[in-house]
Amino acid sequence: MPTLLLEIGCEELPAAACYEAEAQFRELVRTHLGVDPSKVYIGPRRLAVVVDELPERTEDQWAKGPPEARRDEAAAGFARKHGLGEDELEVRDGFLWARVAGEELRGEVLVDRMRAIVHGLTFTKSMRWDDSGHRFARPIRWACEKLDEETLWGDGRSFGRRFFADAVEISTARAYPETLRAAGVEPDAAERERLIRQGLDGLGEWSDPAGVLREVIHLVEWPIVLEASFDERYLALPERVVQAPMQADQRYFPLGGNRFAVVANGGDPDLVRAGHQNVLESRLEDATFTFERDVKKAIDGLAAELGSITFFTGAGSFADKTERLVELVERLGGGEASLEAARLAKADQAAELVREFPDLEGYIGAEYARLAGYPEAVCTAIEEHYLPDAAGAPLPASEGGRLLSAADKIDNLNVAFRLGRRPTGSRDPFGLRRDAIGVCRLAVEGGLTIPREVLEDEARAFVEERLEGLMDVPVEFVRAARASNVPDLGSVAELARVLATLEDARLDRLHTVYTRASNIVRKAGEDELPEVRPELFVEEAERQVAEAQDRAFAGLSEAGSFDEAVTAAEELADPLAHFFDEVLVMADDAAVRRNRLRLLHDVRDLLRSSLGDLAQIPR
Amino acid sequence: MGGLNYQDMIRALEAYWAERECVLMQPYHTELGAGTMNPATFLRCLGPRPWRAAYVEPVIRPGDGRYGENPFRFQHYYQYQVVLKPSPADVLDLYFASLRHLGIELERHDVRLVEDDWENPTIGAWGLGWEVWMDGMEVTQWTYFQQLGGLDVDLVTAEMTYGLERLALFLQGKRSAFELEWAPGVTWGEIYREAERQWSAYNFEEAPVDVLMRRFDEHEAECKQLLERALPLPAYDQVLKASHVFNLLDARGAISVTARAGYIARVRDLAREVARLYLASQAEEHADAAA
Numbered sequence: 079m080p081t082l083l084l085e086i087g088c089e090e091l092p093a094a095a096c097y098e099a100e101a102q103f104r105e106l107v108r109t110h111l112g113v114d115p116s117k118v119y120i121g122p123r124r125l126a127v128v129v130d131e132l133p134e135r136t137e138d139q140w141a142k143g144p145p146e147a148r149r150d151e152a153a154a155g156f157a158r159k160h161g162l163g164e165d166e167l168e169v170r171d172g173f174l175w176a177r178v179a180g181e182e183l184r185g186e187v188l189v190d191r192m193r194a195i196v197h198g199l200t201f202t203k204s205m206r207w208d209d210s211g212h213r214f215a216r217p218i219r220w221a222c223e224k225l226d227e228e229t230l231w232g233d234g235r236s237f238g239r240r241f242f243a244d245a246v247e248i249s250t251a252r253a254y255p256e257t258l259r260a261a262g263v264e265p266d267a268a269e270r271e272r273l274i275r276q277g278l279d280g281l282g283e284w285s286d287p288a289g290v291l292r293e294v295i296h297l298v299e300w301p302i303v304l305e306a307s308f309d310e311r312y313l314a315l316p317e318r319v320v321q322a323p324m325q326a327d328q329r330y331f332p333l334g335g336n337r338f339a340v341v342a343n344g345g346d347p348d349l350v351r352a353g354h355q356n357v358l359e360s361r362l363e364d365a366t367f368t369f370e371r372d373v374k375k376a377i378d379g380l381a382a383e384l385g386s387i388t389f390f391t392g393a394g395s396f397a398d399k400t401e402r403l404v405e406l407v408e409r410l411g412g413g414e415a416s417l418e419a420a421r422l423a424k425a426d427q428a429a430e431l432v433r434e435f436p437d438l439e440g441y442i443g444a445e446y447a448r449l450a451g452y453p454e455a456v457c458t459a460i461e462e463h464y465l466p467d468a469a470g471a472p473l474p475a476s477e478g479g480r481l482l483s484a485a486d487k488i489d490n491l492n493v494a495f496r497l498g499r500r501p502t503g504s505r506d507p508f509g510l511r512r513d514a515i516g517v518c519r520l521a522v523e524g525g526l527t528i529p530r531e532v533l534e535d536e537a538r539a540f541v542e543e544r545l546e547g548l549m550d551v552p553v554e555f556v557r558a559a560r561a562s563n564v565p566d567l568g569s570v571a572e573l574a575r576v577l578a579t580l581e582d583a584r585l586d587r588l589h590t591v592y593t594r595a596s597n598i599v600r601k602a603g604e605d606e607l608p609e610v611r612p613e614l615f616v617e618e619a620e621r622q623v624a625e626a627q628d629r630a631f632a633g634l635s636e637a638g639s640f641d642e643a644v645t646a647a648e649e650l651a652d653p654l655a656h657f658f659d660e661v662l663v664m665a666d667d668a669a670v671r672r673n674r675l676r677l678l679h680d681v682r683d684l685l686r687s688s689l690g691d692l693a694q695i696p697r
Numbered sequence: 698m699g700g701l702n703y704q705d706m707i708r709a710l711e712a713y714w715a716e717r718e719c720v721l722m723q724p725y726h727t728e729l730g731a732g733t734m735n736p737a738t739f740l741r742c743l744g745p746r747p748w749r750a751a752y753v754e755p756v757i758r759p760g761d762g763r764y765g766e767n768p769f770r771f772q773h774y775y776q777y778q779v780v781l782k783p784s785p786a787d788v789l790d791l792y793f794a795s796l797r798h799l800g801i802e803l804e805r806h807d808v809r810l811v812e813d814d815w816e817n818p819t820i821g822a823w824g825l826g827w828e829v830w831m832d833g834m835e836v837t838q839w840t841y842f843q844q845l846g847g848l849d850v851d852l853v854t855a856e857m858t859y860g861l862e863r864l865a866l867f868l869q870g871k872r873s874a875f876e877l878e879w880a881p882g883v884t885w886g887e888i889y890r891e892a893e894r895q896w897s898a899y900n901f902e903e904a905p906v907d908v909l910m911r912r913f914d915e916h917e918a919e920c921k922q923l924l925e926r927a928l929p930l931p932a933y934d935q936v937l938k939a940s941h942v943f944n945l946l947d948a949r950g951a952i953s954v955t956a957r958a959g960y961i962a963r964v965r966d967l968a969r970e971v972a973r974l975y976l977a978s979q980a981e982e983h984a985d986a987a988a
Contacts, residue, residue: 089789090827092812122810203814205825207784207841207853216825217841219786240793241804297809328833329811340833342807350807353832353867360769360872367767386950 079133080226082111083251084192085119085126085236087220093296095201095215096267099125106198110191111183112136119255119265122296124236125199126265128254132225136180143167143174189231192223224251239263239299242344262344263299271295274341277303278331281339285332288325297329298343306330306351307337312362315369316445322435323361330358365431372429377446381425393493396424406485409532416478419459422447423482426460440464466516473524484520484528487513491537500536514544521567522548528567545571551578554695561691569640573690576640585695588647591654592685592692595678598663607676614673619653619660626653627681634688643688650681700800700868702878703861703885707753710777710859713798714751717791719779722752727934728941730758731817732778732858736933739820742782742854743845743972744979751779753861757941759900759948765893768873772896773889777859784841784855792839792857796831799868807832815840819940819961820968821847824856836864846972847965900948910951913942913960920967929975936967 091099100120107115107127119126141160144152146169153174157164160176167174181187199214207217223231227250235245236254238261246261248254258265264273274294278284281303294301312320313336324330324338331339340354372380384396393399403420412420426432426443435442444461448454455478462479463486465472474480490513494500501510517533518541520526533541542560545567546553551574559574577585615621626649633646663678665671685692701709715721725735732754733739741748754776762772779795781788793803810827815838817823826840838858842850862874862885871877875886920935943960946952952960 090810090812094812203825205841205843205853208786209783209852240808297811302807340807342832343809344804345807345832346805349805350832353806353834356870356872357833360866363872364767364769367763367770 079131081251082129082132082188083126083222083224083248083254084195084231085124085220085222085248085254086196086218087124087222087237088122088214088218089216090122091125091216091296092203093122093293095203096120096122096125096296097292098201098215099199100267102199103127103195106195110194110198112180117255117266120267120296121263121265121270121299123240123299124263124265126254127195128251130252132183134184135182138180139178141176141178143176146172146174149174184225185230188225189223192221192231196221222248224248224254226250226252237261239344242300264301265299267295270298270301274301274303277301277341278339281305281333281337283334284339285334286325287321287332290325290329290331294329294341298341300344302342302344302347302350304340304342304347304351304354305333305337306340306355306358308355308359308362310336312336312359312366315362315365316441318438318441319365319369319431319435319445320362322438323365324358326435326437327361328354328358330354365434368430368434372431372442372446373449375428377422377425377443377450377452380428380446381422383428384424387427390493390497392497396427399489400424402489403482403485406488406532407481410481410485410526410528412478412481412485415453415455416459416481418452419456419463419478419482420485422452422456423460423463423486466519468512469515473519480520480524480526484517484526487517487520488528488532488537491517491541492534495534495537495540500540510540511544514541515548517541518545518548518567518571522571525568529565530567530570531565541567542570545574549574551575558690558692558694561686561694562689563687573640576644577690577692577695580644584644584648585692586697587651587655588644588685588689589692589695589697591651591658592682594658595654595682595685596693599675599679599682602664602675604672604675607672607679610676610680611673614670616665616670617657617661619657620674620677622653623650623657623677623681626650627677627684631684634684640689647685647689650685654681700865700870702869702880703865704880706799706861706865706868707777709799710795711751713795714779717749719749719751719781722750724752724754725937727937728757729754729937730819730940730944731756732776733817733822733856734820734937734940735778736930738778738780738854738856739822739845739968740929740933740972740975742780742842742850742856743848744976745851746979747852748780748782748854751777754778757944759896759904759945762893762897762900762948764897765875765890768875771862771874771889771893772900773892774874775861777861777864779857779859780854782854783852788855792829792837796836799864801831801868810839813838819943819964820845820936821965821972826856831867834863834867836860836867847969848972848976900945904945904949906946906949906951909942909946909949913939913946916942917963917967920971924967924970924974927974927978929971929978932967932974933971936964936971939967940964 103118104115113129115127116130117128143156153164153167156174157167157176160178162176167176201215204213204215206213221232222236224234234248236248238244238246243261246257248257255265264270321332324332333339342350384400387396389396389399400421403423404417407416407420422443426439426446429442432439432442440461440463444457447457447460458476459478459482462474462476463482465474465483474483491510494508494510499508521528530538546556549556549571555578556574558577559570562573564570564573612624630646630649633649634643637643637646663674711721722737729735735754737750737752756774756776759772761770763770797803809830811830813826813828815824815826822845824840824842828835829837829839836859840856842854842856865877869877875884875890877885879885879888916935916939920932923932923935943964
């Protein structure tokens, strides 16, 4: 059977479009040809697919018809619809079936199918380029469709690499990759990646901190890896200030020191290397100018400019933000170094280098603080305070970094919620979910004591909801723990964990008495119950509960852990169970009744404030 | 490499594009932040009429000045702007041939088209295209317009914006724009460096904020008035002037991040109205001509 080739020739496609096409190509071929492609070729100037052994027709399909019981009235119409005689229908599982012949995959039909594949490709960003009405990621300039030697669409020609080869004749579909290789094009993205990696490995240690390789694979048709270097005097710049133009602007790979690798698309290696070195040095020279202007102002000078930079509409300037940070770090128990770091944390927002490379915020501030002679603890805290900056990203390694990170995120959350900028659905333009998860992780993994009261109401609820998703315990336990009065976020998490790992029998006992007490109080619906008065106790069981309550209260106050707290609370279990057996709460005498309700009310509150709203936990 | 000097480079581009049926326009008479804002591009690329033009445009970006100290940043530099409407199928080949015309042996260099999706919010315009890299140097910004003044374009224009300083750095193999040879024996630096110093001082220190604030409002008001009188061309000049005043205020640090979006929206709304009115007037002119 023959081999089919379809090549769509384009002007240079963005890498993102290449990946989008790659993700759709196989499925489109399956849909329109009914077979799997043998090979998919993706690159900046061509998207191609090869099918070895293309069958003559698509496979026959079975169409399900009416139930056999309705053969008399419905069979004729069903058969006619599929171009068959009634006697050609088959019966299976009580239904009539028609065998629908596959379609021929030759000639014009094949061209139509191919067009359908091309039109089936969709892109996040697409454009028009002429009046044909077509939309694609970049203009389509040719198509080459071949069935063995036969040309179905286009003129049987493709194009080689720009300025290396012009149009090339594709003699037969199978010759496609080799013909292109001879014309200076490696059509296979995986092969280009292999060549690039091999070339880089040949230069020794290489790195790709910003992850540009994925894009570079689709920036070249014939990768040539060149070693280059820049003048050593630029090594005086902070390392990431050197890396940013290298990677983000120029897509180079740092090789350590003043060496870097260029992946070029062709040309005379010496000329190309010299050109790239010139460009990088110009960029580094430019960065040096900017850096020196910033350094002349120094970190304190930059901090002094923050009053004129708006932080958030309605939430003042970065100077205002800085004041709040200092206050928050103080409330979180930060020492002198952390407070100093808070004062300088946002200074680099006034730095020109940060305006140029926004990803370097924090890092630049830390470097400038180092240059001004601030203690390393201060600098590290500034550098780390945007961490964790993604799901699963590391927390700040230093105590000061964790404090400042928490303060920064808490302020972002408080401000945004106060101004009604709550994230909705998938829209979270201020990254509040990331901030909230960061705060939770700082408390749970980072061991930071974050008082719940530093978060304003709505922001606190939002953060604690994130805790539900973050913890490896059923959400109901976290919800129960949230209703307790434990003072800080980490304790909420710890309580939830203790409750979730408590032996069933122990949890059941507490759960039962707690829910009974709270149900009775709730159903009675009496409010403003007066304080419990022991002289109104009638039954011994009442007195026992009151005594147990005192013991539990003392035990809970002294408990050093939630395990101990649970043990202390368990003092209440038996007396309460006894109470419910012996005492009729809803006594006729109103004073006695209200006294009993108040007793249960207090017990419930004691349990809830220390162990949470156990009723949230399904039993 | 002893490539063309600056003025010969411009002459070569003029000659090349004139032969490809471009109207050689001259720079516009008021400050522009980009060659795209010249009415020869912004207005002519609206509507259904074919148009081909090429011109040098001085670009004024007050915030980008560095007092003539930094050889890569200026508040005044040049673009060479080419627009082909509609874009022909061989438009990239035409462009590359223009580089050959400047003496660049393309096969000896690393030429790449790197995705660059262009957007100019102050005139409600966007398009898809590339930065053209020559051995890593961005020498041209290349765009297929999709919208101008907030309107979908009728015919897709290919816009090629050559950065003349960068192109000259590449051609002359120089490391500093100040050292570029403009004419035999005369450097770019000799002509413009002192101007960079003085204009930076004006842009960052002296430009009168109160006066500029008032001027912005006046340009806006005048633009609206001219729109009412159905005079889109003079109205458009007021858009350009307002836009330049905004850039100056921005350089003076007089516009907070919050206020910024508001100013941009005001200019964009004006640009959009001008574009609408221009299109309507074109349609009328067309109808008159047909009658």
